[in-house]
Amino acid sequence: MSLQLIESYFPDLTETQRKQFSQISEVYKDWNQKINVVSRKDIDEIYTRHVLHSLGIAKVQAFKSGANILDVGTGGGFPGIPLAILFPEVQFTLVDSIGKKIKVVDEVVEALKLTNVKTVNNRVEQLNGEFDFIISRAVAVMPSFVRWVKGKIAKHSHHELKNGILYLKGGDLTEELEPYKTVQLFPLSDFFEGEFFDTKKVVYLPMKYK
Numbered sequence: 001m002s003l004q005l006i007e008s009y010f011p012d013l014t015e016t017q018r019k020q021f022s023q024i025s026e027v028y029k030d031w032n033q034k035i036n037v038v039s040r041k042d043i044d045e046i047y048t049r050h051v052l053h054s055l056g057i058a059k060v061q062a063f064k065s066g067a068n069i070l071d072v073g074t075g076g077g078f079p080g081i082p083l084a085i086l087f088p089e090v091q092f093t094l095v096d097s098i099g100k101k102i103k104v105v106d107e108v109v110e111a112l113k114l115t116n117v118k119t120v121n122n123r124v125e126q127l128n129g130e131f132d133f134i135i136s137r138a139v140a141v142m143p144s145f146v147r148w149v150k151g152k153i154a155k156h157s158h159h160e161l162k163n164g165i166l167y168l169k170g171g172d173l174t175e176e177l178e179p180y181k182t183v184q185l186f187p188l189s190d191f192f193e194g195e196f197f198d199t200k201k202v203v204y205l206p207m208k209y210k
């Protein structure tokens with residue numbers, strides 16, 4: 001499981017991107033010995049469970065050059081870091097309330113020489129700014145999440161999809177998403193092979209323009 005896996009789904013990588021994706025496992029393995037940013041069983045499968053999973057968002061929406069994306073509760077940098085590699089012309093802000101996680105992300109950003117990533121150590125509720133899309137994985141149930149971020153979504157979209165939330169979730173979401181009539185689900189098994197993706201989805205919630 002490695003760079004070849006990523007390239008089989010994203011065949012047009014530049015030399016820089018190939019280098020960054022291949023460096024990612026070493027960088028995280030190093031950091032994981034110091035602080036557990038990725039669960040130990042996951043580190044061996046980092047390309048499937050973290051890198052490719054994060055890139056599922058790119059299969060749903062290819063971000064345009066100049067777009068502004070916020071990754072809420074980024075932890076060790078997912079989904080933000082793999083997407084920042086894939087879209088070097090897009091600006092990513094990665095926020096987490098835990099300082100030591102943001103410190104690791106800063107080190108990863110430096111090691112991979114990512115110039116399009118800014119990190120913020122704060123609760124997202126305290127963060128100002130407007131973004132085209134808010135992305136996330138494994139942070140909160142949708143009602144709390146929507147409350148935290150709804151004022152931070154820019155009103156004019158240059159993308160195929162309207163601006164909004166793109167959230168990686170798994171399992172049965174019927175109850176959690178019941179209040180959201182405009183929600184759309186994109187199963188990752190439509191894009192990627194393997195059992196891991198069987199129940200995984202990108203939940204897309206467009207913002208309301210009013």
Ligand SMILES: C[S@@+](CC[C@H](N)C(=O)[O-])C[C@H]1O[C@@H](n2cnc3c(N)ncnc32)[C@H](O)[C@@H]1O
Nearest residue numbers: 073074075078096097098122123124137138139
């Ligand atoms: C389970 S981890 C997921 C990390 C990463 N998104 C991933 O999938 O690997 C949840 C992260 O969300 C962060 N978090 C929770 N509530 C937050 C908030 N209100 N603002 C910023 N970060 C938050 C936590 O500190 C934690 O690092």
